[in-house]
Amino acid sequence: MKLLLVGMVLAAMLCDSAKRTVVAALLAGLDPHIAFELGACTRGGWNLPSYKTLCKQLKRLERALKKGEKAGDGTTVNLAWFRLSLLAASIPKHVAKQIRGGALDATDVPAWATWTKVDGKIVSADLVASLGYRSGTSTRDKGIFFGRLAHLVVACRTAVGNGDPRKVGFKDQVPPYILDIGLTKAGDSTGLKGVEVVFGAQKIAPNLKQVYADMGYTTKPRFKLPLHKANLDIFMDQPKDAVRRAKTIVVGRGKNQPLVENAGSYFPVWMPHRLLTLPKRLAPKAHAEWYAERSKYAWIVTHRRPDGAITLKCPQCAGRIRTKAKTANPPPRKPRKKNSSPAAPLVAADVKPGEYCCKGSTVTLTAAERANVQPFPYGTPAQKHAYTSRNQSENGIKGLKDENGLKTGWCRSVEHVTIEVGAIMLAVAYNMAIADKPENKEPPRPADPAKTPKAADETATAGEPSDKTATAREPSDDEPAAAAATGRSP
Numbered sequence: 001m002k003l004l005l006v007g008m009v010l011a012a013m014l015c016d017s018a019k020r021t022v023v024a025a026l027l028a029g030l031d032p033h034i035a036f037e038l039g040a041c042t043r044g045g046w047n048l049p050s051y052k053t054l055c056k057q058l059k060r061l062e063r064a065l066k067k068g069e070k071a072g073d074g075t076t077v078n079l080a081w082f083r084l085s086l087l088a089a090s091i092p093k094h095v096a097k098q099i100r101g102g103a104l105d106a107t108d109v110p111a112w113a114t115w116t117k118v119d120g121k122i123v124s125a126d127l128v129a130s131l132g133y134r135s136g137t138s139t140r141d142k143g144i145f146f147g148r149l150a151h152l153v154v155a156c157r158t159a160v161g162n163g164d165p166r167k168v169g170f171k172d173q174v175p176p177y178i179l180d181i182g183l184t185k186a187g188d189s190t191g192l193k194g195v196e197v198v199f200g201a202q203k204i205a206p207n208l209k210q211v212y213a214d215m216g217y218t219t220k221p222r223f224k225l226p227l228h229k230a231n232l233d234i235f236m237d238q239p240k241d242a243v244r245r246a247k248t249i250v251v252g253r254g255k256n257q258p259l260v261e262n263a264g265s266y267f268p269v270w271m272p273h274r275l276l277t278l279p280k281r282l283a284p285k286a287h288a289e290w291y292a293e294r295s296k297y298a299w300i301v302t303h304r305r306p307d308g309a310i311t312l313k314c315p316q317c318a319g320r321i322r323t324k325a326k327t328a329n330p331p332p333r334k335p336r337k338k339n340s341s342p343a344a345p346l347v348a349a350d351v352k353p354g355e356y357c358c359k360g361s362t363v364t365l366t367a368a369e370r371a372n373v374q375p376f377p378y379g380t381p382a383q384k385h386a387y388t389s390r391n392q393s394e395n396g397i398k399g400l401k402d403e404n405g406l407k408t409g410w411c412r413s414v415e416h417v418t419i420e421v422g423a424i425m426l427a428v429a430y431n432m433a434i435a436d437k438p439e440n441k442e443p444p445r446p447a448d449p450a451k452t453p454k455a456a457d458e459t460a461t462a463g464e465p466s467d468k469t470a471t472a473r474e475p476s477d478d479e480p481a482a483a484a485a486t487g488r489s490p
């Protein structure tokens with residue numbers, strides 16, 4: 001089994017291929033030391049499977065993964081388990097923990113099998129492949145193709161806001177590891193598979209909180225709802241018609257708070273009329289400024305519940321703006337300090353005398369009502385810049401496709417499971433290549449504590465917690481994992 005896996009990863013890594021002949025050829029050329037460790041070389045001589053046996057064994061593996069079996073410890077051993085176990089092992093643990101953002105995108109995987117039309121129906125040896133549409137890129141023409149879509153979640157940086165609609169910060173810059181990959185028919189709806197691979201990615205990167213996806217996914221409620229229920233933030237673009245449409249809705253159970261909704265942002269009904277919908281034909285700079293100006297009035301997310309519901313707060317009650325309306329629920333008055341920030345600026349508002357800014361300061365939206373809400377109001381420079389993290393998915397696709405595997409003929413099978421296993425192996429090989437780059441290696445561990453006069457060192461630094469001791473201690477978190485991996489007992 002180990003030998004088969006090594007063969008498949010090598011084929012993906014060295015030849016961008018999932019072909020059986022390539023796996024067999026690479027195993028035949030294994031370094032004797034490695035072959036010995038894997039049991040393919042014994043004192044009695046070489047013990048490699050013949051090409052025929054190899055094909056049979058791989059077929060058995062694929063059949064078992066497709067069917068799924070219960071292992072002794074209760075885990076279901078199936079394709080999802082296989083995929084996530086291998087992908088998790090291909091990403092360094094310390095990086096996986098750091099990942100908070102995931103960029104989702106799909107790319108076409110043309111089938112090797114040909115197809116024809118008989119009586120208006122498509123006939124092909126590949127029973128899963130279907131016709132689909134591929135959007136053009138710089139290297140490929142757009143058009144109809146026959147095959148599958150590969151949906152990928154690629155690790156990306158995390159966006160952090162500080163309340164300024166013009167700026168966004170980024171942290172956790174991580175290499176574009178592929179966190180999960182899943183294949184569907186080319187013509188299948190993308191929503192469900194998108195959800196599946198995002199949750200798969202979350203199993204590998206447990207701190208995943210931000211998802212960046214294009215409108216192929218985000219215009220589908222069945223994509224957004226499960227992710228919002230799991231309290232993930234979705235960064236998205238908005239269709240043109242949604243941007244031009246503002247509607248008044250009533251939200252908040254028992255509160256009946258009327259608000260204006262536009263492209264996933266919420267505003268008071270008294271917001272100046274010129275800020276309701278985007279004026280036509282604005283220059284890029286004026287466009288950004290209009291959104292930044294409007295975001296002052298936005299009800300902003302202040303609280304998230306584990307079930308995916310969010311709390312939004314009125315801009316005036318939050319003290320971000322001041323209008324002639326009475327404040328429904330003013331923030332507690334703090335004793336004025338010398339350096340305290342000045343009161344919020346008085347802004348224009350369509351309010352009648354005696355009117356309140358809102359009905360009780362906050363409203364709660366359920367995961368379903370949250371549909372298009374984003375961490376930063378749509379259209380603001382902060383939101384636009386944050387959304388560029390989605391480009392990381394293109395790096396993942398390029399790494400898997402234009403530079404490496406997934407080229408015509410990479411896999412000549414017509415079986416869906418064989419193609420899926422092959423694609424997983426390509427992703428694993430791609431991740432291993434990233435992890436192997438010198439710049440992505442884990443910082444070197446301090447010298448083995450067993451060899452250094454430990455007690456003396458500790459007394460010397462005790463009482464003065466310097467940066468040096470802090471960094472020296474950190475890697476010890478991973479010690480048990482490393483020990484388990486090398487077979488040592490901790």
Ligand SMILES: [Zn+2]
Pocket residue numbers: 314315316317318327328329357358359360361
């Ligand atoms: Zn208010």
